[in-house]
Amino acid sequence: MRHVSVLVVGAGPVGLTAAAALRRRGVDVRIVDRLKARLPFAKAVGIQPRTLEIWDLMGCVRPVLDAAEPLRGQLAYVDGVEQARIRLALPPELPYGFAALPQYETERVLEEHLGGFGTRVERGAELVAFEQDEEGVTARLAWARAGGGATEEEVRCRYLVGCDGAHSTVRKGLGLAFEGGAFPESYLLGDVRVDWDLPAGYALRAMHRGADGAIDDVLVAVPLPGHGRYRVSATVPPELAPADPADGVAHGPEGGRAPALGDIQAVLDRLSPQPATASYLRWSSVFRISHRLVDRYGEGRVFVAGDAAHIHPPTGAQGMNTGIQDAWNLAWKLALAVEGGARAGLLASYDAERRPVGAEVVGRTVRHAAEGVQADRTDPETLLLREAQLLVTYRGSPVVGPADASAGGGPEPGDRAPDCGGLAGDLAAYPLRLYDLLRGRGHVLLLYGDGRSAAELHRLAYAAGLLSRGRVESCAVLAHGGAPIGGTGLPVYRDARGEFAQRYAVRVPTAFLVRPDGHLGARFTALGVGTLADRLAAVFRR
Secondary structure (H helix, E strand, O other): OEEEEEEOOOOHHHHHHHHHHHOOOOOOOOEEEHHHHHOOOOOOOEEHHHHHHHHHHHHHHHHHHHHOOOOOEEEEEEEEEEEEEEEEEOOOHHHOOEEEHHHHHHHHHHHHHHOOOOOOOEEEEEEEEEOOOOOOOEEEEEEEOHHHHEEEEEEEEEEEEEEEOOHHHHHHHHHOOOOEEEEEEEEEEEEEEOOOOOOOOOOEEEEEOOOOOOOEEEEEEEOOOOOOEEEEEEOHHHHOOOOOOOOOOOOOOEOOOOOOOOHHHHHHHHHOOOOOEEEEEEEEEEEEEEEEEEOOOOOOOEEHHHHHHHOOOOOOOHHHHHHHHHHHHHHHHHHHHHOOOEEOOOHHHHHHHHHHHHHHHHHHHHHHHOOOOHOOOOHHHHHHHHOOOOOOOOOOOOOOOOOOOOOOEEEEOOOEEEOOEEEEEOOOOOOOHHHHHOOOOOOEEEEEEOHHHHHHHEEEEEEHHOOOOOOOOEEEEEEOOOOOOOOOOEEEEEOOOOHHHHHHHHOOOEEEEEOOEEEEEEHHHHHHHHHHHHHHHHOOOO
């Protein structure tokens, strides 16, 4: 029997993110997938800005930026008349915009990144059963043989992570409830070239109203990398409608007859706001949509993430991105548990933090699918930031510190740590971003102050390393125009353009504990060792 610290089941974007994040922190991992090769299908294609930030912190964003297509906006038509032209324009201080990339390309980038840690995906291995006890999990894998049949293997792991999709074996093995419903309609998907005259980088949503005024026909086209290439979806014709699934979960691509190029052309003929010709069909499928959420994200030493935990309409490209954040949140906690540094209850915070996010995403995407994004009464800027997944917060989490009453605005504990530019070091002759300081690290104590607070900052940095047993690194950001800090032994960066002070709303010496997932674990202006010890005790075993 082989032993491993963490077994990840499923090598889609969620499983690959979990495995890479764990390997980056030195955890021994196996990742298995029942498929013998990546599927060459453009299923999930939307990449949110927050996902790009996560991949930046992981150190693998560059190949994504090279391969992806920018998404600049969306055109909305009803009965051939333009209703709205939405520009996906985010505030200029945000480092990344919206992008589109076929799922198989996302998987390629993540798999290559994982390979850099010496770990490869073990394909053709299906999880068939598992049992857990107080010390770990025993999993049984079935390896498909070339001539038919299977060879079984037992694996002993300390933790098991199910990233195995809507029909998850891990979820079923845990007996988790997966309540929700299904949309009665089915949809066709096609990866196809479309010749028309739409602005580059814009998605299209074209609808038709029936005699009763209700929408009865829909076409959605999302641009992909490549000349004239789109991922097209539309209401499926009756002759292609799939049968009900055996396990009751109707979600994802279905078997049976795939839509032909003529089926997609018929949709374009009905709904395109201008003459359009489809050609070069790479892939097509019929797609079913459910909306479901597990009652808990794990039990004991076994966890679920991504579609194994939540499924919902593809509106706004939230699914894969939400799953990637699940994996990112869970991985650092698992890594700390594996090395013995996690306090009791840290792993339970995965459910406490991520299940409310899953519930919000399921509810919002169902509402948007039924009424349209434009029906959301949130102001446009907030709506866009939420779709970009930049407003996810863990305020109130049991492992996040309380709000600092004297902070006076800015991000609170649990919020995403905003990026900023204009940080200047003593050696680098070019300005740095805050994420340059956080990339590839674990917990980081960011200390803001000037020469008058140098002694306090030095004392906090020393205490952070001591109390966390070396698991917290520290660096100081020097207030713009303030007295210099010297003799602290800390890495020091000057807030040369005042961006850090602006984004974080700081005017007095302040400490920020940034978690490995890029969220604030604590913020406090009372720079005492006792306060720091209390904040660290929420995460680290003493």
